[in-house]
Amino acid sequence: MAVDKGYMSGSSQMLVLNLLNEKSYYGYELIKTLKLRSNDVFDMKEGTLYPILHKLENEGMIHSFNQEVSGRTRRYYAITDKGAKVLAKQKEEWLQFSGAVNQVLTFQGV
Amino acid sequence: MAVDKGYMSGSSQMLVLNLLNEKSYYGYELIKTLKLRSNDVFDMKEGTLYPILHKLENEGMIHSFNQEVSGRTRRYYAITDKGAKVLAKQKEEWLQFSGAVNQVLTFQGV
DNA sequence: TATAATACCTAGAGTTACTATGTATGTCAA
DNA sequence: TTGACATACATAGTAACTCTAGGTATTATA
Numbered sequence: 241m242a243v244d245k246g247y248m249s250g251s252s253q254m255l256v257l258n259l260l261n262e263k264s265y266y267g268y269e270l271i272k273t274l275k276l277r278s279n280d281v282f283d284m285k286e287g288t289l290y291p292i293l294h295k296l297e298n299e300g301m302i303h304s305f306n307q308e309v310s311g312r313t314r315r316y317y318a319i320t321d322k323g324a325k326v327l328a329k330q331k332e333e334w335l336q337f338s339g340a341v342n343q344v345l346t347f348q349g350v
Numbered sequence: 351m352a353v354d355k356g357y358m359s360g361s362s363q364m365l366v367l368n369l370l371n372e373k374s375y376y377g378y379e380l381i382k383t384l385k386l387r388s389n390d391v392f393d394m395k396e397g398t399l400y401p402i403l404h405k406l407e408n409e410g411m412i413h414s415f416n417q418e419v420s421g422r423t424r425r426y427y428a429i430t431d432k433g434a435k436v437l438a439k440q441k442e443e444w445l446q447f448s449g450a451v452n453q454v455l456t457f458q459g460v
Numbered sequence: 461t462a463t464a465a466t467a468c469c470t471a472g473a474g475t476t477a478c479t480a481t482g483t484a485t486g487t488c489a490a
Numbered sequence: 491t492t493g494a495c496a497t498a499c500a501t502a503g504t505a506a507c508t509c510t511a512g513g514t515a516t517t518a519t520a
Contacts, residue, residue: 249476291501311485333354359508465519476506476508
């Protein structure tokens with residue numbers, strides 16, 4: 241992680257769900273895509289991602305299926321309706337939170 | 351907290367330091383000011399704030415002094431040069447992190 | 461005078477991300 | 491063909507952080 245890991249807290253789930261909202265991804269692909277799209281700011285570890293995926297699946301936010309690709313079995317994850325709804329809410333919360341931080345940081349005068 | 355506590359992680363220190371970069375505050379005042387300036391998005395608990403203040407003081411980022419105000423002793427905290435430098439760095443990291451999140455969230459096409 | 465607000469503090473629980481480690485397969489260069 | 495690296499999934503244990511819950515005490519207000 242290029243930034244302090246503390247910042248990641250709470251956002252990881254949202255970022256994963258957001259990618260899965262586009263299309264199905266397998267775990268390793270999620271990590272690579274996050275890194276690419278964030279210009280190397282995010283470098284999520286496998287020890288972080290897989291527990292998140294399992295938790296999201298347990299909660300019915302995503303579902304998974306195996307697929308054979310060039311002789312290798314990959315486990316793909318796809319978002320559910322419930323997951324899409326939760327994602328929308330998390331995005332709202334993120335905007336509210338980041339807006340509040342910026343408001344405190346840039347506060348001038350009374 | 352109006353937003354999920356996960357989001358707060360890592361930002362609390364920065365927010366506290368940022369307020370102390372303006373003037374000296376006492377603990378209770380920091381909580382009230384954060385709440386006010388964030389339009390109630392932040393409602394930091396005392397069990398969160400005081401450990402942060404003690405940690406920051408241990409690390410030499412802030413220093414404290416008692417002051418008698420209307421018959422009541424308040425403990426004020428002031429930022430140090432070291433604290434100001436760390437704050438500047440944390441703000442940079444925040445911008446990088448929040449920018450990366452927004453980049454992932456608003457990504458369109460390849 | 462009772463209640464709320466102010467003001468400080470700590471212990472313990474829960475959540476989350478990380479490091480470290482294990483397993484196994486595919487690809488590519490020497 | 492063999493060794494190194496990337497790919498791919500997974501778990502256990504650690505560290506960091508915030509919260510809840512509790513304690514103590516003073517001041518303001520109804």
